[in-house]
Amino acid sequence: MKLLLLCLLIHVPSLLASEAWDSFKKTYNKSYATAREENFRKQVFLERLKLIEEQNRKFEQGLSSFSMAINHFADLTKGELTxxxxxxxxxxxxxxxxxxxxxxxxxxxxxxxxxxxxxxxxxxxxxxxxxxxxxxxxxxxxxxxxxxxxxxxxxxxxxxxxxxxxxxxxxxxxxxxxxxxxxxxxxxxxxxxxxxxxxxxxxxxxxxxxxxxxxxxxxxxxxxxxxxxxxxxxxxxxxxxxxxxxxxxxxxxxxxxxxxxxxxxxxxxxxxxxxxxxxxxxxxxxxxxxxxxxxxxxxxxxxxxxxxxxxxxxxxxxxxxxxxxxx
CATH class of the missing domain: 3.90.70.10 (Cysteine proteinases)
Incomplete structure (x- = not known):
């Protein structure tokens, strides 16, 4: 399962958003109190996934010195993390x-x-x-x-x-x-x-x-x-x-x-x-x-x-x- 998440680094378009989300929840044992909360966290996660895809494209092209990956913080907002x-x-x-x-x-x-x-x-x-x-x-x-x-x-x-x-x-x-x-x-x-x-x-x-x-x-x-x-x-x-x-x-x-x-x-x-x-x-x-x-x-x-x-x-x-x- 962790390998599947690492594959998301470059090949996000090849996976459906729901599959990526389900993989993330299973890998990091995520659960949410309400459907509303889960939907909010899913949208945060998908925005993070988009950012990672864009950054790793730059990394592959030699335009940046670092790559990014999904980790256990991927469902947290910018305000929560910084x-x-x-x-x-x-x-x-x-x-x-x-x-x-x-x-x-x-x-x-x-x-x-x-x-x-x-x-x-x-x-x-x-x-x-x-x-x-x-x-x-x-x-x-x-x-x-x-x-x-x-x-x-x-x-x-x-x-x-x-x-x-x-x-x-x-x-x-x-x-x-x-x-x-x-x-x-x-x-x-x-x-x-x-x-x-x-x-x-x-x-x-x-x-x-x-x-x-x-x-x-x-x-x-x-x-x-x-x-x-x-x-x-x-x-x-x-x-x-x-x-x-x-x-x-x-x-x-x-x-x-x-x-x-x-x-x-x-x-x-x-x-x-x-x-x-x-x-x-x-x-x-x-x-x-x-x-x-x-x-x-x-x-x-x-x-x-x-x-x-x-x-x-x-x-x-x-x-x-x-x-x-x-x-």
């Missing part, structure tokens, strides 16, 4: 302006920290706006592997419940949430393991942290110079993965392959609405890219990863708000 956070890079207040000189070794032309066995598996935040927790956890886990040779899985739910006691899963990304999260781990003397504090994809309303179950601690965090992709490359290449706040648009959410570049996904003039982890960088078919770990499960992109444009005028603001931990 809810603005109200954050602009220039508004971020750096509460912990730590500084740390990057290592002096030559910066490699490319790196993929997955090759070093320090990147934990792709997770799924589901329908909780908790990307910030997953991104910080993913970054700290990687640095634990690099600097302490420990493969540990940390608790996103610990952060969801405890960083901001007023946080709800339906709210937009708060200003400075990445900074608040790193500072919480510092002040709290650690973060619990996921085994002791599993993810529930909703807010419980109480913080259940236990110092007996700490899986990692950090000494501080570093703010990379806003918009500086060269500095970001140096850090990723010589120190380790980095948490970044980005702008995602409607096309980003259906990314499948290639290097994502959208001239409409501009940098600091946009409102940032998602947090991810840069785990490497390189060049593909002449296109510089950042290798980005997302938290939408393996259905998204390249088994949960996306290659985003690098050295393209800070596209999607990828270098505007970038932080990493000091272990």
């Amino acid at each position: 809810k603005p956070s109200g954050i602009h890079a220039s508004e971020i207040v750096e509460k912990n302006p730590s500084s740390r000189t990057s290592r002096s070794e030559d910066v490699p032309d490319s790196i993929d920290w997955r090759d070093y066995g320090v990147i934990t598996p792709i997770a799924d935040q589901m329908f909780c706006e908790s990307c910030w927790a997953f991104a910080v956890v993913g970054t700290v886990e990687a640095h634990m592997g690099i600097y302490h040779q420990q493969n540990v899985s940390l608790s996103q739910q610990n952060l969801v419940d405890c960083v901001d006691l007023n946080f709800t899963c339906g709210q937009s990304l708060d200003r400075g949430m990445v900074e608040k999260t790193y500072q919480y781990i510092i002040d709290n003397n650690g973060i619990d393991t996921v085994q002791s504090y599993p993810y529930e994809s909703y807010t419980v309303g109480t913080c259940r942290f236990s110092s007996d179950n700490v899986g990692a601690t950090i000494a501080g965090y570093v703010n990379i110079t806003e918009g500086d992709e060269d500095e970001l490359k140096t850090v990723v290449g010589t120190i380790g993965p980095v948490t970044v706040v980005i702008t995602t648009d409607y096309m980003w959410t259906s990314y499948r392959d290639g290097v994502y570049y959208n001239e409409d996904c501009m940098n600091t003039s946009e409102i940032f609405n998602h947090v991810v982890v840069i785990v490497g960088y390189g060049n593909e078919n002449g296109e510089d890219y950042w290798l980005v770990k997302n938290s939408w499960g393996t259905w998204f992109g390249q088994e949960g990863y996306i290659k985003m444009a690098r050295n393209r005028d800070n596209n999607c603001g990828i270098a505007s708000i970038a932080r990493y931990p000091i272990m």
Whole structure:
């Protein structure tokens, strides 16, 4: 069934709309409360399918650097998928302006920290706006592997419940949430393991942290110079993965392959609405890219990863708000 959906990438006209819709519902176990709701979602899905067909035609013709595919978000509207956070890079207040000189070794032309066995598996935040927790956890886990040779899985739910006691899963990304999260781990003397504090994809309303179950601690965090992709490359290449706040648009959410570049996904003039982890960088078919770990499960992109444009005028603001931990 998944193969049938992938075939839709190029050959949409060869399938009836109803067949495509039925295939989507079956593959992703979709069901709707009323016939009216299903009809609305079907129309959203068919519009997304049309957009994908148009984009992939451009990709085949060499007019674009990335392709798109149906995934589990294909029945959601643009507003649902790209809810603005109200954050602009220039508004971020750096509460912990730590500084740390990057290592002096030559910066490699490319790196993929997955090759070093320090990147934990792709997770799924589901329908909780908790990307910030997953991104910080993913970054700290990687640095634990690099600097302490420990493969540990940390608790996103610990952060969801405890960083901001007023946080709800339906709210937009708060200003400075990445900074608040790193500072919480510092002040709290650690973060619990996921085994002791599993993810529930909703807010419980109480913080259940236990110092007996700490899986990692950090000494501080570093703010990379806003918009500086060269500095970001140096850090990723010589120190380790980095948490970044980005702008995602409607096309980003259906990314499948290639290097994502959208001239409409501009940098600091946009409102940032998602947090991810840069785990490497390189060049593909002449296109510089950042290798980005997302938290939408393996259905998204390249088994949960996306290659985003690098050295393209800070596209999607990828270098505007970038932080990493000091272990």
